[in-house]
Amino acid sequence: xxxxxxxxxxHRIAHGRSGDKGNRLNVNIIAxxxxxxxxxxxxxxxERVAALFAYRGVIQVTRYAxxxxxxxxxxxxxxxxxxxxxxxGLDTHGKCLSYLVLGMDVRVPVEPGDGHEAEPVLQTAR
Amino acid sequence: MAIREVYVYRIGSGAGFSGxxxxxxxxxxxxxxxxxxxxxxxxxTLGERTLALGQIAKRQDAARGYEPLxxxxxxxxxxxxxxxxxxxxxNFGQANPPAAAAAIQALAIRLGLGGLRIAVVSGDxxxxxxxxxxxxxxxxxxxxxxxxxxVIAINAYLGAGAIxxxxxxxxxxxxTGRVADPALALGPLVAHFNWAWDDLDRIAAGTLVxxxxxxxxxxxxxxxADPGFKDVPGTAxxxxxxAEVEADGSFVITKAAGTGGLVDLRTVKEQLLYEIHDxxxxxxxxxxxxxxxxxxxxxxxxxxxxxGARGHAAPARLKATVSFYGDWLGEAEISYAGPNAxxxxxxxxxxxxxxxRMRDIPVRHRADIIGxxxxxxxxxxxxxxxxDDTPDGDYRVRFAFGGGSQREVERAVQEVxxxxxxxxxxxxxxxxxxxxRVRTLSHxxxxxxxxxxxxxxxxxx
Numbered sequence: 001x002x003x004x005x006x007x008x009x010x011h012r013i014a015h016g017r018s019g020d021k022g023n024r025l026n027v028n029i030i031a032x033x034x035x036x037x038x039x040x041x042x043x044x045x046x047e048r049v050a051a052l053f054a055y056r057g058v059i060q061v062t063r064y065a066x067x068x069x070x071x072x073x074x075x076x077x078x079x080x081x082x083x084x085x086x087x088x089g090l091d092t093h094g095k096c097l098s099y100l101v102l103g104m105d106v107r108v109p110v111e112p113g114d115g116h117e118a119e120p121v122l123q124t125a126r
Numbered sequence: 127m128a129i130r131e132v133y134v135y136r137i138g139s140g141a142g143f144s145g146x147x148x149x150x151x152x153x154x155x156x157x158x159x160x161x162x163x164x165x166x167x168x169x170x171t172l173g174e175r176t177l178a179l180g181q182i183a184k185r186q187d188a189a190r191g192y193e194p195l196x197x198x199x200x201x202x203x204x205x206x207x208x209x210x211x212x213x214x215x216x217n218f219g220q221a222n223p224p225a226a227a228a229a230i231q232a233l234a235i236r237l238g239l240g241g242l243r244i245a246v247v248s249g250d251x252x253x254x255x256x257x258x259x260x261x262x263x264x265x266x267x268x269x270x271x272x273x274x275x276x277v278i279a280i281n282a283y284l285g286a287g288a289i290x291x292x293x294x295x296x297x298x299x300x301x302t303g304r305v306a307d308p309a310l311a312l313g314p315l316v317a318h319f320n321w322a323w324d325d326l327d328r329i330a331a332g333t334l335v336x337x338x339x340x341x342x343x344x345x346x347x348x349x350x351a352d353p354g355f356k357d358v359p360g361t362a363x364x365x366x367x368x369a370e371v372e373a374d375g376s377f378v379i380t381k382a383a384g385t386g387g388l389v390d391l392r393t394v395k396e397q398l399l400y401e402i403h404d405x406x407x408x409x410x411x412x413x414x415x416x417x418x419x420x421x422x423x424x425x426x427x428x429x430x431x432x433x434g435a436r437g438h439a440a441p442a443r444l445k446a447t448v449s450f451y452g453d454w455l456g457e458a459e460i461s462y463a464g465p466n467a468x469x470x471x472x473x474x475x476x477x478x479x480x481x482x483r484m485r486d487i488p489v490r491h492r493a494d495i496i497g498x499x500x501x502x503x504x505x506x507x508x509x510x511x512x513x514d515d516t517p518d519g520d521y522r523v524r525f526a527f528g529g530g531s532q533r534e535v536e537r538a539v540q541e542v543x544x545x546x547x548x549x550x551x552x553x554x555x556x557x558x559x560x561x562x563r564v565r566t567l568s569h570x571x572x573x574x575x576x577x578x579x580x581x582x583x584x585x586x587x
Contacts, residue, residue, distance in 0.1 A: 015356055015392060017349065019401035022267040022568060028399035030392065055508040064405050066418060069395050075403045078268040081505055085175055085452055085565045086270070088492045088505055088526035096501040 003109040011102040014040060018098040025079040025094045027101050031070040036108065040072055041065065043106040049074050052100060056081060074101070134370035134378075135318050136165035137311050137335060140216070141199060142342025142366075144171040148198050150342065150366045155203045157368060157382035159210035166314040167207065169199065169216030170307050170340045177304060178449030178564040180221030181279040191222030192301075197233055204230075208239055213293055215310050219301040221279065223247065227301045227583035241584070242299055245292035249578030250304040252280040252446055256575055264445055264568035266403070273567060275451035280569075282446040282576045285411030286332075287323075289313025292580040300580070304447065306410045308336025311369070319373050329413040330437030331375025334420070337408070338379055338397055338432070342366050345379060345397040346428075347387030360386015365428075376433035378425065389428040398422075407438070409445075414438040443570040452565035456489070456527040456535040458542035458558035459496075462550065463520045470550035471495045471521040477549055478525060481541045489529035489538045496522040522555075536560050 013036040016029040029044055031037045046063040053061070053076055060077040084092045091097070136158045140151030151167060158165040171193045184191025193199075196218050207214055219226040227244045234242045258273065258280070284302070286309035292300050294317045302310075312332035315321065321328040338345050346367045351358035358364075365385025371377040379389050398417060402408055408415040416436040423431045462470040475493040482491060492507065494500035497519060499509035527538040539558045546556060 011355070015352065015396065017344075017396040017400055021401055021403075022264065023270045024266040024268060024403070026399075026401060026403060028396060028402075030395050030399075032392070055506075056504050062404075066399070066405055068419065068421065069398070071395055071399060073399050073402060073405055077266075082270065083267075085563055086528075088455075088490065088528055089501075089503070090494060090496075090524065091501045100502050 005107045006110050007105050008108055009102070010044065010104050010106050011099070013106070013108060014102065016098045016102060018094055020080055020083060020093045023078050023080045023083045025076040025097060027074045027076065027098050029072045029074070029101060034070055037067065037070040039106055039108050040070070044072055044101075044104070046074070048104065049076065049101060052104065053079050132372055134372055135315065136161060136163070136368055136370055137314060137339065138165065138167045138368040139170070139339040139342045139366045140167045140203070141169040141171050142340065142344060143173060144176050144193060144195070146171070146342055148195060149202070151199060151203050153382040153385050154366050154368060155206050155210075155212060158212055159206055162210075164211035166213045166215055166311070167203070168310040168336075168339060169214070169218050170310060170342070172217040172220060172304065174447055174566045175449065175564055177221055177281055177447065178278045178566065181449065184222045184225075189225050189228075192220045192226035192229065193218035196226055196229060200230060201233060201237070204234060205237055205239055208242065208298060213298060213300065213314060215289060215300040215302075215314060217302045217305055217310065219246070219303045221303065223301045223303050224583065227299075230299055230301070231583060243296050244299040244301060244583040245295070245297035245580045246583055247284065247288045247292065247300060247302040247305065247578065247580045249288070249576055250281045250284050250302075252282055252571065252575065253277070256280060256446075256571060258448060258569055261569040261571050264570055267567050270567065273448060273450050275565065277448060277450045278564060279449040280446055282444045282571055283411055284576070284578050285309055285440075286313035286316060287412075288578045288580045290316040293317035297582070306412070307340040308333040308410055309412065311336030311339055312412060315371060323412070326413055326437030326439070327435065328375045328437075330415045330435040331377070332371075333410055333413055333415050333437075334417065334432065334435040335369045335371055335377055337415070338394065339367055339369055341397065341400065343387060344400065345393055346381045346389050347393060350393055350396065356392065358386070358388055362386065375435065376431065378429050378431050380429045389430055391422050391424055391430060394422055394430045394432065409441045411440060411444055413440050442573070444573055444576055446569050446571045447566050448569055449564050449566050452563040453528045453530055454532050454535040454560060455563050456539040456558070456560045457524065458539045458556065459522055459524045460542060460545055460549070460553045461520070461522045461555045462553055464552070465518050467519050467521050468495070468498075468517045470552065471523045473550045474523050474545055474553060477545070478541055482538055485537070485541075487538050488531070488534055489527040491525065491527045491538065493526075494524045496524055500524065532560065532562070
């Protein structure tokens, strides 16, 4: 049997926080529910995170997995356009950037009682 | 249910950064005092840049250069700490720990507490002791350009040794400059439990206590609320964290009863990984901390038990922050609202770009339209270029200019002001500022160049 899958924002199944040191950003992404840990492991890859930050010139991302915590930690090199003391941007620390990652789409299995029932079909008879 | 009677040592956080809530330490100190067994309250108020700002202040006035809010933070709690045997440990000495100690002593006398035993930790200031050209840069600064301005300060991250020694010698207050943030908690724990420095799992556990406490409310519901997903009660009165540490190094993170915020698995996990790179190797002056096998357990409301920190040998070199004068930053903003506001905001940007080019003003610059995609965007405006929703709205254009000359940056900022009469229709609310910036880079320095120790204020060092 193939599980029915649906696409949701990572923000629905995970939370996280970003931090800066120098020009290096780290973002942790943590599953709310243990059942979603495999989704994080499979879907939230270093490649996808690197692609998200490519517009800032990022070419190096390292992903660390912490299965006991149901968490991933991404270290994103040269993501901060100069960092807290040199950047011309608004958020020089990159504090908002955990939500850039949390905005990505992931595929999760549909589970009964998930609250994600199929959308009703509404028709108006003429 | 088995009831365990264990002795714990309590450490609370009084501040997680320079500029934190002034009244936060009060509930922490009250809770530790009520338990009646003494403890420590730590203040972490020293960011990478803060120390350079302190150094500049000290040059202007030899009695300044420490945390500007020091007296405001300590005045409400000092008497209670003294009477309850709660040690105060803080890096609020910034660039001038002896002046901070003198200010605390003066405060104690004003409050009728008499003379206190105030220890001053020294050794972080490396100006004149080190040739930076002989040291390697820290790899986390990546492609950032090297030091290209006058050096203001060089400060090594010290370990917890001098803090522990000072407390063993009877310090009631320990004032430091740059120390590794977790050392603020590790020092008191080593002093209290007599952990050996080569008992690496214990040193790692104490470091983890410090790591979880160092950002104050960030482990107890601050920087966490996301309404509908992560709800936090009482965000206006978040209780700062308190760790109850056992002799084996395991501990419980909690907060004072009757405060807002929350401590649960989610808040502890976010802070556990905050500003961590390799979770198997968090480098500190005292130990290499490995958190990959850390266990978290919710054992009650607002109580999370933390165990399983492991330690490996400390790194051979210490990290030092080098602060130097950077460029000037000019910022200027203007609003456009109502019908076709987005197009008018975009026209303001192309107009300023053209003016800066026409007048040949030597600044680097970027522009954001706040209300579209500003916080995520890059200097090149990749996201803004693709943004085409909601032409009618309430948009604020924000320009930033960087340059080596104050005058040139001011000229660029003045161009934004001139949009009032020359720019697109209906532009309002211009605000602008120009300020110098301090840049920082990290270098790795040999331990042999760093001599750390402490002395009591009022006694010869």
